[in-house]
Amino acid sequence: MLPWILSSAAKDEYMEARKPTTDIASSPDYEDPDSSPTVPPKADEMPTCLLCVCLSGSVYCEDVSPEMSTVPALPKETAYLYARFNKITKISNRDFEDMVTLRRIDLSVNLIAEIDDGAFSKLPHLEELSLAENRLIKLPTLPTKLVSFNANFNRLRSPGVKANAFKKLTRLAYLYLGNNELKTVPHLPESLQVVHLHNNKISTITDETFCKGNTSYYIRPNMAEVRLDGNPVKLSKYPHSFICLHTLPIGWYN
Numbered sequence: 001m002l003p004w005i006l007s008s009a010a011k012d013e014y015m016e017a018r019k020p021t022t023d024i025a026s027s028p029d030y031e032d033p034d035s036s037p038t039v040p041p042k043a044d045e046m047p048t049c050l051l052c053v054c055l056s057g058s059v060y061c062e063d064v065s066p067e068m069s070t071v072p073a074l075p076k077e078t079a080y081l082y083a084r085f086n087k088i089t090k091i092s093n094r095d096f097e098d099m100v101t102l103r104r105i106d107l108s109v110n111l112i113a114e115i116d117d118g119a120f121s122k123l124p125h126l127e128e129l130s131l132a133e134n135r136l137i138k139l140p141t142l143p144t145k146l147v148s149f150n151a152n153f154n155r156l157r158s159p160g161v162k163a164n165a166f167k168k169l170t171r172l173a174y175l176y177l178g179n180n181e182l183k184t185v186p187h188l189p190e191s192l193q194v195v196h197l198h199n200n201k202i203s204t205i206t207d208e209t210f211c212k213g214n215t216s217y218y219i220r221p222n223m224a225e226v227r228l229d230g231n232p233v234k235l236s237k238y239p240h241s242f243i244c245l246h247t248l249p250i251g252w253y254n
Contacts, residue, residue: 134151
């Protein structure tokens with residue numbers, strides 16, 4: 001055999017020797033028994049400023065996903081909290097503990113049915129509080145510096161709203177208690193400018209509900225708007241009940 005043929009044959013034999021004798025086994029498709037599907041964290045397990053938007057003393061936690069069922073831990077410097085459109089069910093004393101900088105809290109459109117009595121009472125600078133569109137049947141003690149309080153569209157009943165609930169709120173200007181189940185009107189502080197009590201179950205008032213009996217010399221200068229429409233009370237039976245006001249109650253009445 002010619003030398004170049006031998007050389008070529010030897011080369012082919014060498015190349016064959018370098019080929020693997022068996023195929024490389026491919027990894028089968030299977031799941032690691034120790035691994036589990038990733039479970040998304042719950043709202044109360046996430047840092048507040050990752051779950052919400054924190055901006056210059058304001059915290060925005062509106063319509064949060066995953067669902068928020070409790071008040072989140074707030075930065076100490078928080079002055080304004082907006083936590084509307086969530087699933088919060090209860091407000092406890094510890095939720096706003098030591099939050100002395102809070103000036104406004106808006107918890108509208110949640111599922112709040114219970115509030116610890118002291119949940120808001122130790123907030124010395126709180127001026128605006130909205131609990132509208134929840135499931136409350138009674139009110140907690142309110143901070144004395146409130147200027148605006150909104151509890152429209154709840155299930156408030158007269159036994160759950162003490163007669164003097166607002167008596168010490170000497171700065172309260174706006175009070176919204178419409179669309180509840182109240183049968184009586186609580187004491188209204190002199191500072192009030194607007195009071196809405198429409199769509200309740202109020203059937204009677206007295207000459208001292210808004211004024212001071214038959215004292216014609218008494219004028220209530222701050223009160224600019226009263227709503228009592230949607231109640232069973234017949235205002236025509238109480239002709240002296242509004243003589244101290246600049247305007248009569250607005251709305252449609254029987």
